[in-house]
Amino acid sequence: MSVATSARSMLVRASRASSIRSLGSLTAVRSKYTLPDLPYDYGALEPHISGQIMEVHYTKHHQTYVNGINDAQEKFAAASTPAEKVALTSLIKFHGGGHVNHSLFWENLSPANKDGGDPPSGALATAINDSWGSLDNFKGKMNTALAGIQGSGWGWLVKDNTTGKLSIITMPNQDPVNTTQFTPLVGIDAWEHAYYLQYKNVKADYFKAIWNVINWKTAEKRFS
Amino acid sequence: MELHHSKHHAAYVANLNKAISSPTSANTQSLIHFNGGGHINHSIFWNNLTPASSPEAAKSAAPTLMQAIEKKFGSFEDFQAKFGAMLLGIQGSGWGWLVLKQGAELDIVTTRDQDIITDGATALIGVDMWEHAYYLQYLNGKAAYVENIWNIINWKYAETRLKGDVQGEFKELKAML
Numbered sequence: 001m002s003v004a005t006s007a008r009s010m011l012v013r014a015s016r017a018s019s020i021r022s023l024g025s026l027t028a029v030r031s032k033y034t035l036p037d038l039p040y041d042y043g044a045l046e047p048h049i050s051g052q053i054m055e056v057h058y059t060k061h062h063q064t065y066v067n068g069i070n071d072a073q074e075k076f077a078a079a080s081t082p083a084e085k086v087a088l089t090s091l092i093k094f095h096g097g098g099h100v101n102h103s104l105f106w107e108n109l110s111p112a113n114k115d116g117g118d119p120p121s122g123a124l125a126t127a128i129n130d131s132w133g134s135l136d137n138f139k140g141k142m143n144t145a146l147a148g149i150q151g152s153g154w155g156w157l158v159k160d161n162t163t164g165k166l167s168i169i170t171m172p173n174q175d176p177v178n179t180t181q182f183t184p185l186v187g188i189d190a191w192e193h194a195y196y197l198q199y200k201n202v203k204a205d206y207f208k209a210i211w212n213v214i215n216w217k218t219a220e221k222r223f224s
Numbered sequence: 225m226e227l228h229h230s231k232h233h234a235a236y237v238a239n240l241n242k243a244i245s246s247p248t249s250a251n252t253q254s255l256i257h258f259n260g261g262g263h264i265n266h267s268i269f270w271n272n273l274t275p276a277s278s279p280e281a282a283k284s285a286a287p288t289l290m291q292a293i294e295k296k297f298g299s300f301e302d303f304q305a306k307f308g309a310m311l312l313g314i315q316g317s318g319w320g321w322l323v324l325k326q327g328a329e330l331d332i333v334t335t336r337d338q339d340i341i342t343d344g345a346t347a348l349i350g351v352d353m354w355e356h357a358y359y360l361q362y363l364n365g366k367a368a369y370v371e372n373i374w375n376i377i378n379w380k381y382a383e384t385r386l387k388g389d390v391q392g393e394f395k396e397l398k399a400m401l
């Protein structure tokens with residue numbers, strides 16, 4: 001099961017579990033979200049993303065989203081009125097989105113001496129060429145979209161679930177991609193914490209460098 | 225501080241001037257709003273800060289404001305706790321503000337990204353909660369950044385803003401946002 005599928009099904013499970021609890025018919029033990037295993041070492045993406053960034057990003061930032069979603073869901077389950085539950089939805093979206101987005105992101109990356117940076121092949125390569133003419137042209141467009149984010153957010157290469165067409169979208173803060181409409185293929189974290197220790201304010205260099213560690217094999221699996 | 229001022233603030237200024245002088249792209253208005261807001265917010269922010277050893281960093285430099293804070297929040301400590309919790313609750317990039325609302329009541333509010341204080345309210349103190357404001361020193365530990373920033377707040381400047389008429393600042397720019 002891909003991370004995308006498992007993250008989605010976790011959210012589905014979570015919403016189902018809470019609606020059951022709200023009926024008061026079941027006191028199920030809800031499984032807590034946990035950090036997914038990182039498929040490489042912290043330093044394995046150097047020099048493109050530093051080991052320090054990876055370690056803080058994974059053990060601190062992602063962990064905070066995991067803690068946040070667990071905490072919010074606990075409070076949601078304990079809330080007795082609809083108003084209390086509604087007040088928690090923004091926290092659930094933020095931390096749940098942060099967990100989903102980062103889980104997809106880690107799988108998107110691979111060391112440059114493994115799959116990182118190897119261009120896509122097959123149907124995905126064809127689809128990218130159809131939409132943007134070339135992989136380089138696509139990267140340029142995606143980097144422009146990333147650089148244009150005003151604040152914190154993410155850039156995504158997505159497939160439209162109805163038409164199959166590819167597009168580039170950006171999402172603010174930790175808003176997750178709407179997976180009813182789109183399948184996220186490649187996500188790039190444009191929060192300052194994703195690059196600041198290494199690239200400081202020169203985020204354009206981060207966006208250029210990250211393509212050296214993008215795992216297109218993951219994108220191909222999500223695409224098909 | 226150096227990067228924040230010489231790179232980040234400078235980029236807002238440069239991009240604002242670019243958007244104003246060559247308004248060609250479809251999102252010029254959004255660029256002016258964002259970069260103009262970034263320029264205004266950072267301009268207030270630098271004045272909000274002062275060395276911890278300076279007399280302006282003492283709460284006694286803002287007697288009227290301290291009275292108003294106690295009236296609104298019960299005590300300075302309650303204000304600090306509420307303001308801190310609000311800052312740490314910002315989801316993404318943004319700012320936290322102590323403002324004087326129309327009708328002369330204090331309030332604490334957040335603005336997202338580089339949105340500015342509007343609706344006739346006056347910004348008294350602004351705290352930059354973008355990650356670039358603290359990341360090199362505090363990493364993800366933004367609670368420590370918030371705790372420590374209290375040591376370098378320029379209370380004299382906040383008092384001046386409370387008493388003075390600062391509605392006119394950045395008037396032309398604000399009209400363009």
Ligand SMILES: [Fe+2]
Nearest residue numbers: 061189191194
């Ligand atoms: Fe992140």
Ligand SMILES: [Fe+2]
Nearest residue numbers: 232352354357
């Ligand atoms: Fe800033």
